[in-house]
Amino acid sequence: MEINKGIKNNLKQLVIELINGNFSKLVSTGQAGRLTEEEIRTALYECNGELTPPPEEAYDTIEIYSVENGTNPAWAVDFDLWINNERSDLTLSCTVIQDDKGEFQISIDDLHVL
Structure with missing residues (x-):
């Protein structure tokens, strides 16, 4: 799945x-x-x-999955965080929902070793 720019930007800001x-x-x-x-x-x-x-290129490796969330489009997102300038096994898991105005809302589901 191609990574939506709105999802990517929200993830970057959260990180x-x-x-x-x-x-x-x-x-x-x-x-x-x-x-x-x-x-x-x-x-x-x-x-x-x-x-x-x-x-910057790490954001091209976002794992993203479409999920059901009522009437609004939603995605589950997993992203490996970087520790001491290296990719780590600490994963940021989030949900991104596109609201009725087309804006993306992101929230953390978990921070865990994956």
């Missing part, structure tokens, strides 16, 4: 927020999904390194 440690912002905007600030912090702390920006 930047994680790298910058803006966990409270993610929680307040609903982008943290079911996770709390502490759960995000713990998952990233346990990765034994520093979360670093992935190279």
Whole structure:
């Protein structure tokens, strides 16, 4: 499946927020999904390194699957995060929903080793 630019841009922004440690912002905007600030912090702390920006081409390897979500288009997204400037086994799993205005809303489902 070709990666939609809106999905890719939302994912990039979410990764930047994680790298910058803006966990409270993610929680307040609903982008943290079911996770709390502490759960995000713990998952990233346990990765034994520093979360670093992935190279641009890493966003071409997003695993994306169309999912049923009522009337609006939705996708499940898995993306390998980068630790100490290397691809890690820590995976960011998200749901992206396109709202009635055509805007993409992203939220974290999980941060886990995959």
